[in-house]
Amino acid sequence: MNIYDVSKKAGVSIATVSRVLNGNSNVSDKTRSKVLSAIKELDYTPNIFARGLGLNTMKTIGIMCTDSSDTYLANAVYYAEQTLRSFGYDALLCCTGNDYDNKRKYLSLLLSKRVDGIILVGSQFVSSDPAIDNTYIIEAASEMPIILVNGYLDGENIYCVMCDDRSAVYSSTAKLIESGVKKPVYFYTSTSTSGMNKLQGFRDALSDAGMTPDKKQLHLCTKNISKAKDYLTALYNEAFYFDAVLASDDSLAVGAVKFAYEHSVKVPDELQIIGYNNSVLANCTEPELSSIDSKVEQLSTTAVSLLMQVLSGNSVPKLNTVTADLIKRKTTKF
Amino acid sequence: MNIYDVSKKAGVSIATVSRVLNGNSNVSDKTRSKVLSAIKELDYTPNIFARGLGLNTMKTIGIMCTDSSDTYLANAVYYAEQTLRSFGYDALLCCTGNDYDNKRKYLSLLLSKRVDGIILVGSQFVSSDPAIDNTYIIEAASEMPIILVNGYLDGENIYCVMCDDRSAVYSSTAKLIESGVKKPVYFYTSTSTSGMNKLQGFRDALSDAGMTPDKKQLHLCTKNISKAKDYLTALYNEAFYFDAVLASDDSLAVGAVKFAYEHSVKVPDELQIIGYNNSVLANCTEPELSSIDSKVEQLSTTAVSLLMQVLSGNSVPKLNTVTADLIKRKTTKF
Numbered sequence: 248m249n250i251y252d253v254s255k256k257a258g259v260s261i262a263t264v265s266r267v268l269n270g271n272s273n274v275s276d277k278t279r280s281k282v283l284s285a286i287k288e289l290d291y292t293p294n295i296f297a298r299g300l301g302l303n304t305m306k307t308i309g310i311m312c313t314d315s316s317d318t319y320l321a322n323a324v325y326y327a328e329q330t331l332r333s334f335g336y337d338a339l340l341c342c343t344g345n346d347y348d349n350k351r352k353y354l355s356l357l358l359s360k361r362v363d364g365i366i367l368v369g370s371q372f373v374s375s376d377p378a379i380d381n382t383y384i385i386e387a388a389s390e391m392p393i394i395l396v397n398g399y400l401d402g403e404n405i406y407c408v409m410c411d412d413r414s415a416v417y418s419s420t421a422k423l424i425e426s427g428v429k430k431p432v433y434f435y436t437s438t439s440t441s442g443m444n445k446l447q448g449f450r451d452a453l454s455d456a457g458m459t460p461d462k463k464q465l466h467l468c469t470k471n472i473s474k475a476k477d478y479l480t481a482l483y484n485e486a487f488y489f490d491a492v493l494a495s496d497d498s499l500a501v502g503a504v505k506f507a508y509e510h511s512v513k514v515p516d517e518l519q520i521i522g523y524n525n526s527v528l529a530n531c532t533e534p535e536l537s538s539i540d541s542k543v544e545q546l547s548t549t550a551v552s553l554l555m556q557v558l559s560g561n562s563v564p565k566l567n568t569v570t571a572d573l574i575k576r577k578t579t580k581f
Numbered sequence: 582m583n584i585y586d587v588s589k590k591a592g593v594s595i596a597t598v599s600r601v602l603n604g605n606s607n608v609s610d611k612t613r614s615k616v617l618s619a620i621k622e623l624d625y626t627p628n629i630f631a632r633g634l635g636l637n638t639m640k641t642i643g644i645m646c647t648d649s650s651d652t653y654l655a656n657a658v659y660y661a662e663q664t665l666r667s668f669g670y671d672a673l674l675c676c677t678g679n680d681y682d683n684k685r686k687y688l689s690l691l692l693s694k695r696v697d698g699i700i701l702v703g704s705q706f707v708s709s710d711p712a713i714d715n716t717y718i719i720e721a722a723s724e725m726p727i728i729l730v731n732g733y734l735d736g737e738n739i740y741c742v743m744c745d746d747r748s749a750v751y752s753s754t755a756k757l758i759e760s761g762v763k764k765p766v767y768f769y770t771s772t773s774t775s776g777m778n779k780l781q782g783f784r785d786a787l788s789d790a791g792m793t794p795d796k797k798q799l800h801l802c803t804k805n806i807s808k809a810k811d812y813l814t815a816l817y818n819e820a821f822y823f824d825a826v827l828a829s830d831d832s833l834a835v836g837a838v839k840f841a842y843e844h845s846v847k848v849p850d851e852l853q854i855i856g857y858n859n860s861v862l863a864n865c866t867e868p869e870l871s872s873i874d875s876k877v878e879q880l881s882t883t884a885v886s887l888l889m890q891v892l893s894g895n896s897v898p899k900l901n902t903v904t905a906d907l908i909k910r911k912t913t914k915f
Contacts, residue, residue: 314659315649318652321649325649328676329676337675337694340673527832530806
């Protein structure tokens, strides 16, 4: 039994049910009566009643992430929960998966619950793909503050904490070129704002060095060790020359190390490799991976602090940027 | 402002405050009055009021884990949340860290919230160390059902889903011995029931093969790649012979692979290595790690299903066992 059943039974939208539950006056008496009958008939006890009953805050924040078993997202969720707890707030966790309809559905669900705000963890909630509609977040923000951790969306009551991904990838690519790299391959895993910023950093560094990338140097790839390894093996087999790999996720950089091992390509002498997120994976390979530290702890704690400021009625900047660092290990010459 | 402040102000225990909030009659009028004054004075609006107000269920389950950024625990939390969601339940996440007082404090906190039950994820909540007191869980279970994912504790209203760790380690150790191993080293990371069961499996396999382990073959170690590598390097430097490493976490097995690489020890010919949890780390090393799959998805989904049964008033077994499998990759001869 949930808000969807009520919406179906009453023949009105979920937003309307939510408005009735919130005591919003912008609902006709007829509609309100339909919703209340449906609620009664279905014996539905919405959590939001708690709010309506004068408990102004349940001191609970919704945390949405696409997949809390992803190393980066798991860390982000962990730091967010710890920081919320330090402010006396509970964390309601919601793993949506990557399906757009599910993201929208879960955000609606959280709105109908007793949360005080929502943190969207990871860049996967906002797409820069024009075919994907991000208005579900803008609409949700009309009901409560929404903080994006490493995502960007312009809208009322939406606040963003981003890693300066473009500049991190730009400077790492520039360093590779300085060290003699002629044909770097770039793996990207997402067309989110963060994903596009990283890609732009790569393109800009090449462009500033007077290089034009072959389309084979830019490869969209799922976060999967074998996928990266297989792609590089295919390039190698068709004698496509490349002398560096920069990946927007450590898992793909691990795939590059494995490719090099299998084909006796010397790292970093013949192939330099840089990963992203500086996760535990970077310490597992031989040689150990140089990786861009995207400062997940700082992003999450900043996001929570911002939200606390917003909930206290303070005005805070809409966009907050954290600077990434390249952690140099053994897969780069510099 | 929380239940602790109320307890302090009223000069009574947290359990007493909780009893008053729950309308439990087993409280004297004088005590009740002290608690209610403290609540009024502190302007405390406990979440539990929601329950007291006739909202019998908030359809929320508390998930406690020590550290949701740990690969194994992150997966367990992910599958638990997904399964709870499929039953229409929310997940309130609580990362306690490993400090005993914090575990106890957070469990009390969850009891004072609007949850219907609690899932303790991972073996770290129950210690087999007699110096550590597990009664906080038994007491909590008098208020709501508690499910342990890969932990074991006997008590009313406590249900356990465990991986058959002893038998998994026993059979892997036996296979190592069959393949010619004379001196395996075992790394363990915890003295929890699960940790002790694994260790027992190792001991039993050696004993059944007529071997008595040197104390250097059994090493308690934090989940840290370098720690395992350093320990093996120390053994190597003092010429202590060993020909296999079995670790209760993949990270330590990664450390063993790194040790072997650094000292040009051939894997698996001169050193066989087996990890535990079959995490993404097992795919990162060269050669890739053989690892025991502790079936984290099955553990978590079973735990949630059990809890749903308990909440529906059905009787369910107190102890449920899931069988682990050895996933053979390149660090074992068999």
